[in-house]
Amino acid sequence: MRFIRNFFRKLKYKIRFLGKNNQKLVNYFVSSNITNKKLTELMNYYGSDKGGVNKDHNFSDYYSEIFFHKKNDEIILLEVGLGSNNLTIPSNMGADGSPLASLRAWRDYFKNGKIYGADIDKNILKNEERIKTYFVDQREQESINNLFKNINEKKFDIIIDDGLHEYSANICLLENSFKYLNSKGIYIIEDVFFKDKNKFLNYLNKKNYNFSIIDIYHEYNISNNCLITIYK
Known part of the structure; x- marks a missing residue:
């Protein structure tokens, strides 16, 4: 039964992207190969899974379009x-x-930016040039509050959730972080699983968020090569 479910799920996924060539990965035309190339090269150089080198995700193409x-x-x-x-x-x-890896790529891409990161694994936290990192458990409201207190920035232009890829953890971080996004900022939830899309759709509609759920075609990853973008 599992094989049959996976077969039809994969078939539905491919049908959804029928007719889309490599320049239409996110349901719109990529404006320029040069535009996309720089961030993808940085992500791959530093070993991030956002660039496609390890065949997990290809988010950097989309990010290049919205952040160029x-x-x-x-x-x-x-x-x-x-x-x-x-x-x-x-x-x-x-x-x-x-x-x-991705923090280093963001630092090099946003040459005038301040780059902050947070993780539950304290052993990987360290500061580098224009990069500061902090502890956070995104399942705990108090921990999230302490994170923003420690960072001590009033507002953020970009907040990306690439942490624990579980619906409840994503919602906890969103509910306690979105207020720190500036008026023209963007909040992104990465690696959204197929099984969780309807949960997010119902929640975000109920809360009246301005959001998009973006499926990006990927030859190898049909389970969670998906982003949610939320704007104020």
Whole structure:
């Protein structure tokens, strides 16, 4: 039965993207290969799973489209979930993972930005040039409150949840972080599983958020190559 379910799920997934070539990965035309190339190269160089080199995700193509006009701005960015390689921690990157990889890519892409990161794995936390990292357990409201108190920034331009890929944890972080997003900021939840989409859809509609659920075509990943973007 599981094989049959997976077969039809994969078939439905491919039908959804029928007719889309490599320039239409996110339901709109990519404006320029040059535009997309820089951030993807950085993500792959540092070992992040956002760039496609490890065949997990290809989010950097989409990010290049929405952030290209901001790359020289004084962006304040927070990413939760830094790529733990501790196999005992849920949603880890595996033993060969590269902690802080995406933070380094964001730092190089946003040359005038402040880059903050947070993770539950204290062993991977460290500060580098224009990168500061903090502890957070995104399942706990108090821990999230302490995170923002410790960072001591009033507002953020970009907040990315790439931490624990569980619906309840994502909602906990959203509910306690969204108020720190500036009026033109963007909040992103990565790696949304197929099984959780309707939960998010119902919740976000009920709360009257301005959001999009974005499926990005991926040849190898049909389970969670999906983002939710939320704007104020």
